[in-house]
Amino acid sequence: MHKLTINLEVNGRKINKEVNSHYRLLDFLREDLDLTGSKEGCGAGECGTCSVFVDGKLVKSCLMPVAKASGKKIETVEHQGTPDNLSTLQKAFFLTGASQCGFCIPGMVMAATSTLRNNPKADIEEIKEEMGGNICRCTGYQKIFDAVELARDVISGKLDPKALEEYSKPEASYLGANVKRIDAPGKVTGRLKYAADMKMPNMLHMQVFRSSRPHAKIKKLDLSKAKAVSGVEAIVTCDDVPGIDNFGVFIEDQPVLAKERVRYVGEAIAAVAADTLEAAKEAVSKIEIEYEDLPALYDPEEALKDEILIHEHYKTNLVKHIPIRKGNVEEGFAKADLIVEEKFATQPVEHAYLEPMAGLSYVDSDGTLVIVSPSQNITHHRHMMSKIMDLPINKVRFIMSPVGGGFGGKEDMIYQGMLALCAMKTRLPVRYVMTREEDITSTAKRHPSRTNYKIGITKDGKITAVQIKMLADGGAYGCSTEGVMRKAAILGAGPYKIDNLQMDTFGVYTNNTPSGAFRSFGALQTEFATESILDICAEKLNMDPFELRRKNMFVAGDLTHTKQELNSASIGTVLNELESLASWEKGTPNSRGASRKDLNGKDNRDSCFLGARLNEKPEASGGVK
């Protein structure tokens, strides 16, 4: 690899070093200096997890070739403070609870530091604008804003620094107290090591060769040129799996590496372990494949016809149908004064955890296979891994590394199998870090759904019958589809007493990217339909939406849609509290926005325009000769 020599100062330390010429500043900081507080969330300047100061200006270090940084002064998050000596901003982040998974937080601390250096009196609009290049997927930004405003007020002298320590120890009980997050100091200082930050001696780097076809037979896979690349230690395919080659959250239908056929674009086919990332990438580019394209399915309605089968041995594309029956819907609709029928749809959604998938695998001296990864379900993963690797469970050890956001996306064991194969084959530690693009295209999404909804209701607002049918695209593999269909079915009709219910949810295979577990797991899709149609009904019935819900809500002792007796049901309290919290003006939901009086209250943010830092608001800059 070509090298170049750079001279620079990093966190006050002068460095003269030979580096890989193609390195970005981020690579140099992480790989050569082990300053892993700067993270790689996207590698394309879109997320801000890698923000550092270069000569006092905050930049995204993934967008700066290291050569450009030569002669400059670099300041990273590691320079801002240590867990036992936090900077003012870090203390504020700690106090307000601004860090959750923590992966975006070093970048956020840097962006906040830059904001307050540029203007120690920045108002909230300026803060939001200046931090607009840093994405957080966990916190909703609220507590981050709180932290920056708090730090600003301390720095400007408006608040006593004691405000940063403020924490009143509870007298009676720690349960119910706002104990400060114990993991925060390690996160706000960038000291916590996520899987991609870990290194071991003689560690290899894994890269994956992936399908470019949505549905095809693999006719020929030629690894010879790839194997010849200098530095390659192992290439694994499905032929290397010693045990039962299947995994999945509910049904085990997915091979570690594609076997004979590929079912979606991005499916893993072969994995290369090499002594450098560059060699592994080069080897992947030299793998040769011949496909025989098969007819593919992209539409779940089409999939239901079973004319093309994605998994032939199942003889159907239906992954799961969950039926729920209560009462008699025909009778219920007959009693209704109003029947509304509507269709709803939701899109596939990416988890977009800021930490891309990453893992490290090695074989211990006693022969135990170890996998370190941000897995959300190491218990189940070790069961599957022991079958795949044909090892007793005590010889498979999963360690859950800090998870930089999961939201259900890290429940699937989609790369740990490949890592294990490479580690077993080479008996060397192997690390794999997905790029953002690889992660987006190859990992599971929230199930896109289409829902047909029919509701019958009396003129005084009592629901008499509900009929719901939801069809969801499960994509190429089962993942969590079964569970998602179940939760969508159980919860879909909402927290309402419905005597006559017919609910069906269907999840099917297609050749789209698999759908899997995602926070709110099916309930988001079906409850969206229910809560939308209830407002449609409320308008037709000339009724306040809270009122309509109160007329139907569960109370303790009611039977749920699955005929379970509820020991408690707080929905009444919740609706009352919500109505008063929002100072809701009662009325029919008939597009009355223009006339309602409860708008523009203090708990809204201001409408956003850009240019908070311009002297003149862009709203009016009129010119005259």
Next chain:
Amino acid sequence: MSLTKKRGRGMAASWYGISRTAAMDQAGAWAEIDDGGTAKVVTGVTEIGEGILTVLAQVAAEELGVKPELVHIGDNDTSRSPEAAHAGATRQTYMIGNAVAMACRDSKDKLFNEIAKEWNVEKETLQAHDGEIWANGTNYKMPMSEAIHICKKKYGVIPVGSGNYTSHNTPLDPVDGSGSPWQAYVFGGQVAEVEVDTATGEVQILGIWACHDVGKAINPKGIEGQIEGGVVQAVGQALMEDYQQVEGHTTTGSFAKYILPTSLDVPKVTTKIVEDLDPLSPLGAKGIGEPAMVPTCPAIMNAIYDAVGVRIQSLPATPEKILRALDEKKRKSNGMAIN
């Protein structure tokens, strides 16, 4: 420019089940009151960002009578810690929180056995809080660090506790779906206030009021954080996020194309926690991770309808969809044929 910007409000309610669905759920933990009055808790869990480590430290502190900052929580490791199963399904606080509580009670009981002997009092009179242990109705009181020293050195006992918690969820009947999929349910509701720019179709969510039952709120600030984060993920789903594929090939394969909410797109969130304690579990806590984002999308769509009279039934409500719907509405009200 204000007249092209229309405001409106909408609401939605929701419910959710806690822990694994329609299947027995279980979690285990070990606890040990350790030298210096510290504590060690080992269970199969690591932070995924939701704040579980802090919750567990609070539970252990409360149950053992030590300070939360003196609780060390071991790593999640299938070979070195008891099974606590997966970090999902809004089960962490409910399942593992209760398992840790049970393990701590076991550990404390073992310590109390020895201290009761030491002081020659009934075990039931003993209490511990915040690093001190005392016997009610007596003058006996000492720091936890001393108590553990006595327990070990004088009586030869290391107070190691173990605990387990089970949620007896039952499978659904395959024909009519009947069953008890969860022990504990939570309920929630949200109001959204939006501003729709009818010149561009852009929607800004200005405020969300979120009210959620979480059972016993162990760390209210952490719960607020979960609600705020859930709301904003749902704002993304409601307005901009859309993973798209053409014949199986993604066209949104990077963060330049897959659009997430930034600091400029998020509402102010006002939270109210309702505590309807779970009657079946030791802590009374339930959960909030997933339920937080369930009512947001419909509340926003209902608010858009309130503001401009168009109802988006296919997510996300992009500027283009909104303008198209506004045009259709205009055509309809002009009595022109649609299509």
Next chain:
Amino acid sequence: MLRYDNYFIPKSLDEYFNLLTEVKDYRIVAGCTDVLPWAREGRAGNVFIKNIIDITNIKELNIFEIHKDKIKISATTTFQKLFIDPQIRKDIKILPQVSVWFADDQIREQATIGGNIVNASPAGDGSPAFLTLNAQAIIMGRKGKDIYERKISLDKFILGRNKVDLQGNEILAALEMDNTKGYGASFEKVGHRRSLVISTVCVSCVARTDSSGKLFDDVRIAVAGVREIPCRLEKTEKFLQGKEINEQNILQASVLDLDVINARSRLEYRKEVLQNFIIRAIIKSVSEKIIIKENYFEKTKIQKLEEVHA
């Protein structure tokens, strides 16, 4: 992943032109904020280019001159410079306005105006603003030992998607633009969010009234995002020249150039937003002075106009 063997940072034009004769297989870069994301999966993938030549340290390109009528700034000027420079903020209001919509603060610290122009993306935010300032591209090249300079108007310089008029060893050295002191300005943009986002439609407008404040004196509007090459809206501008500032004229003007739209997708949406943006941008660029000084275009009228359109 972008890989290369050498990264050159020439310090003078001579050194730069010499390099071009010495090395083969090279790519010229400035801020690098486009080239690094380009060499990733889903776009160019793994790319190997033997030599990278970085022009941001060439001393002759360190130009930042603000004169009474014209400003001349080097191609390597960053967008953040346009955002924070006090003189620019005061006199050439369109530049900070477009800058605040451009990517984010951190990318603006690196991204250069020359890079934005030379990439010639149909959705580039910078070019429409420069077009409204009658920008001239100053191009430098070397023939034999002689360094020459030529000037070409920006609209002629941009030839198409990712195509500009650079011949042989030529380099875009600087932009010369009008100093629009006294002009109002407005930059309108819509994408899927408000920060770090690609434009679906963007409109740049600089304008001033005559001394009475009743007539349009000079209105310049340019668009991007809706067609392959950003362009000025000539019919609209011409129509407004000397016309009375009123609702009817603005509405009439707003439809004259809608046929410039030549996007690959979302035509109807772009058309509707473009018209709304033209109206909004004109009003914003001329309204303040008129409302305050002349009380001519009173608030209610603006509101009515918007209502008509909404």
